[in-house]
Amino acid sequence: MSLSILVFAKQVPDTANITGQAMKEDGTVNRAALPAIFNPEDLNALELALELRERYGGKVAVCTMGPPAAANILRRALYMGADETILLTDRRFAGADTLATSYALACAARKYGSCDLILCGRQAIDGDTAQVGPQLAEKLDLPQITYVESVEWVRKGRIRAKAQIDGGYEIIEAPTPILLTVLASSNAPRPVGxxxxxxxxxxxxxxxxxxxxxxxxxxxxxxxxxxxxxxRARGLWIYEWGVDDLEADARHFGLAGSPTKVKQIESVVLTGSGTKDVPPTDEGIRDLVHELIEDHILS
Amino acid sequence: MSNNPIGNVWIYIEQDGGAIAPVSLELVCKARELARELKVRTEGVVLGSEIPESLIATLHAYGCDHVFVADDAALKLFSPVPYQKVIVGLAEAHRPNIFLFGATVVGRSLAPRVASRLQAGLTADCTALRIDEFEDKASKRVLKNKLMQIRPAFGGNIIATIVNSWQDPQMVTVREGVMALAEPEEGRKGTVTPVPVALAPEDTAVTIVERFKQPSEVNLKGAQIIVSGGYGVGSKENFRLVYELAETLGAAVGASRAAVDAGWIDHDHQVGQTGVTVRPRCYIACGISGSVQHRAGMSESAKIIAINSDANAPIFSIADYGIVGDLNVVLPKMIRAYRARV
Structure with a gap:
């Protein structure tokens, strides 16, 4: 048996490590000043894909949509072991919400051709929506398993996986092709070789x-x-597809294809009034605890 | 169903074995407010197998005027494809104006599929919802009575108001605890429509072969006192001090997302936009910097005590009491002071 696996990944600003330099004077985050990284859970999706290829043989392709610089995460995917990479880049993709994003990714998946598994990370750290995976599955008319912890087996056009649910887990069996979204806890992504x-x-x-x-x-x-x-012959070619390379209705891409619009962005101004400073001394903390007990805040 | 020019406000009612997910009831209460303002009806959509009458009565009591019930053996356990098919069919037939989903694992699997099929916008993890008008720059029209979908955005001190500018429904997900639960009106009457379920064999090709579920032992929402740890706690081992203070005070243990992501504590403990929203009598934030996302989940606590080694941490701006210092020093002092007094 041999599996054809397509992984969708995203380059994201590293929101987990926001330093002082990334803050603008008005207190908002300067997105451009943040380092761009491979979305962490997409690395878990790629790792799962590589492990499945090691178990069953086959091919792993990685696709990302983003600005030209997103090619950097595709090179990272190649260093980890991906066979083939695709960059979806075009100004007309820009400003996409999750619906327009899933439309573009679905067009790319169709152009790529048939595969047994489509893998995505559970969610991207810049939006945390977890929406694109299920929306992509729906657009491709595929079933899905979200929050995947592990894949027990893939055989004869079927898959068995363990997935997290609220307060527990399920073991699910399903036909392939199918889309899976993968959790951070599912594996430890391999380092770059x-x-x-x-x-x-x-x-x-x-x-x-x-x-x-x-x-x-x-x-x-x-x-x-x-x-x-x-x-190409040496496997050093990152495929680059724009709107015109896809069989699609261009009105569904980018900002034009996004039903959600941002009405307003408000910077939150922190006022800092009314905080009582408590010194970190024995007396300071004792007085605080006593005050809270007397006010029935504690106990 | 309605003569209103706009559709009704719908809530996806998540249930498991006849028990309604708490977030669904919270959303019914919010939906009722929105529906009143829009002068439309509040309608619940519930799927399952052998759904008890009492569940429907509960929905009526909390504010559903009407409930669509799809009761079929094939819908016993949640599965994205058949649930999507049934809900999309209903939504296409009745065109709701607003459609609310809990941001649970189920809601986050289901709502995007429904939205994708209906070509509807979907905003995740909203922290506030209200009705207002929206000037659509694309069509140069002022749209009245639109749902303002408010959420903290992108890693910093930003609150975004998002609007679905296309046709209805306007869809959002909301985490548990964000919307307040109102008192039910026992005996309040409402109507019910049974929904015929017609699924093709390929719709039910995904099967659940085993399922393990146990109620969470973490009850943050009901806790009067919460001691929460953040990235400043420094390590999994150091969380011991957070637990020790909590135990001393009879408090529940919370955490910031950074601490959860670091693997020091389970997601069940996470407070904030992508965790649980809490309103305890006392919230003790230990080593939590206080991002917008975290504050969204705890700023309504009656008293906030912040302990952080960084005097400029944003958490101090909403704290009633601020202690600038090392947790490893401050927490043992608090434990000793409390034990000596009671």
Missing amino acids: AKRLMQYKKAVTRSELSARHGGRDYEDANLLAAEEEGL
């Missing part, structure tokens, strides 16, 4: 290759075409 890093750090997208050659018009340059051929 040094040998693979040396091998795949040269992997590029069409735009990156073109830029390397001074941004000359790629289509007309036979030289570049020959170079692309060589890179």
